[in-house]
Amino acid sequence: MTIHLTILCENSVDRVSPYGLLGEHGFSCHLQTPAGDYLFDTGGGMTIMNNAKLMGIDFKKLKGIMFSHGHFDHTGGLKQVLEQTGHIPIYAHPDLFSPHFSKNSGKLHNIGVPWPQKELEELGAEFTFFPNPYEVAPGLLLSGDVPRVSKEETGDPNLLSLSESGEYVTDPLHDDLSLFINTDKGLVILLGCAHAGLLNIIDHAIKVTGQKKIYMVLGGTHLKFCSEEQMTATLNRLEELDIDKIGASHCTGLRGARMLAERFGERFFSASVGIEIDI
Numbered sequence: 001m002t003i004h005l006t007i008l009c010e011n012s013v014d015r016v017s018p019y020g021l022l023g024e025h026g027f028s029c030h031l032q033t034p035a036g037d038y039l040f041d042t043g044g045g046m047t048i049m050n051n052a053k054l055m056g057i058d059f060k061k062l063k064g065i066m067f068s069h070g071h072f073d074h075t076g077g078l079k080q081v082l083e084q085t086g087h088i089p090i091y092a093h094p095d096l097f098s099p100h101f102s103k104n105s106g107k108l109h110n111i112g113v114p115w116p117q118k119e120l121e122e123l124g125a126e127f128t129f130f131p132n133p134y135e136v137a138p139g140l141l142l143s144g145d146v147p148r149v150s151k152e153e154t155g156d157p158n159l160l161s162l163s164e165s166g167e168y169v170t171d172p173l174h175d176d177l178s179l180f181i182n183t184d185k186g187l188v189i190l191l192g193c194a195h196a197g198l199l200n201i202i203d204h205a206i207k208v209t210g211q212k213k214i215y216m217v218l219g220g221t222h223l224k225f226c227s228e229e230q231m232t233a234t235l236n237r238l239e240e241l242d243i244d245k246i247g248a249s250h251c252t253g254l255r256g257a258r259m260l261a262e263r264f265g266e267r268f269f270s271a272s273v274g275i276e277i278d279i
Contacts, residue, residue, distance in 0.1 A: 003139075003183060004032040005190075005218070005277040008051050009043025009077065010249050015274030018054040022047040023273050026073035027192055027220050027250045030055075031181075035137035036063035040179055041192055042077030045114075049080050051273055059084040066142060067092040068192020068219075069176045071100055073250075075113045078120060087124040091136050093145075093175035094129040100171060101160040104225075108160070108168075131174075133208045139182040145174055146196035146204045152233040153197030156225045178219075180205045183279045185244070187211040191219030193251050198222075198234050202241070215279070216245040218271055223260075224253025231256070235263050247271035 009028035013021045026044035030052070031037065039062055042048055052059060059081050065088060068074055075096075082088070100112040121127070128134075132144040148155075161171035176195035181188040189205050191198070198221050206212055217238070223231060238246065238260075246264055248257045249271040261268045269275070 002034065003181060003188070003279045005279070006030040006055055006057065007249065007271050007273055007275045008055065008057070009041070009048050010271065010273045012270070012272045013274060014270055014272035020054055021051050021274050025250075026076065027068075028074075028077065029190060029219070030057050031140075033137065033140065035140070037061045038063055038136065038140065039065045039081065040190055041066070041068050041074040042081055044073040045076030045080060047273070048077035055274065062088060064089040064091060064136060066090075066136060066177075066179060067096060068178065069093070069173060069195060070096040070098060070113045071111050071193070072114050073111075074192050075115075078125070079115050079123065082120065082123040082125055085124060087126060090125050090127050091134060091142055092127065092129055093177055094131055095175035096129065098175065099162045101168065102158060103160065104158040141180040141182070141209060143178045143180060143201065143204060143208070146176065146178070146200050148196060148200055149203070150197050150199040150233070152227070152230040153199055154227075154230075155195070155197075156222070158225075159195075178205070180209050181279075182209065182211060183215060185279060186213035186215030188216045188218065188279060189214060191217065191221060193220040194222045197230075199237055202237065214241050214243050216247065217243055218245075218247040218249070218277070220250035221248060221252045221256060223256030224251050226256075231259060235259065239263065243267070245269065247275070247277070
């Protein structure tokens, strides 16, 4: 199974040509697969159309869109994409539109999906919501709920949601999904932000796919916000698994990317806008 991945939205650009690619806080990855073209997240909406045009990607060819979770920097470009695609299947967790807030900047901000579900459906969004692992196409498995079992991964206390009584509480982010891609080289784990914790996601991937060989981990790892204990446990687990390639994006942060690069050398790469990967 041959897969071609293109990073469309990410915080940085590490490519000279084509000139004009733009970075933004967010993430989106385009997938070309034997089953058709798919989009995993849509970035924040500031760069996706520009970058897709320059990279020669036609959204009218998309078979479906997958969402890792309901934060604006992963869903903000959906409305623009829908204006190109018209009616299209969208795969996500049932909590995609649940309230999401952040106080990382010191002030409380609404960071949820910026568009009402009804408005998106009127533009052609055909949502399929599921809490369990879901096969979008042969070889493409969305994780479903990821069990939170790692003692080192305690989540980000600055991310909040609303309780049934209307009080702000730590956001459980049940809607955090990853994509498990089965390839001839092994399993590829495509992350949005890894809010469920990379250790938890890896263990879940191995359990639900039965694939013990992980070829590549790619995307946002949320290591920018983690403790030293979590960082150490994550680095050790990645080394133990002997993963061939580790592509860091978005919420990995400069500290996380530096530590990954120091530990894994040539196996590490920065998955910036314009990066293309053949598997």
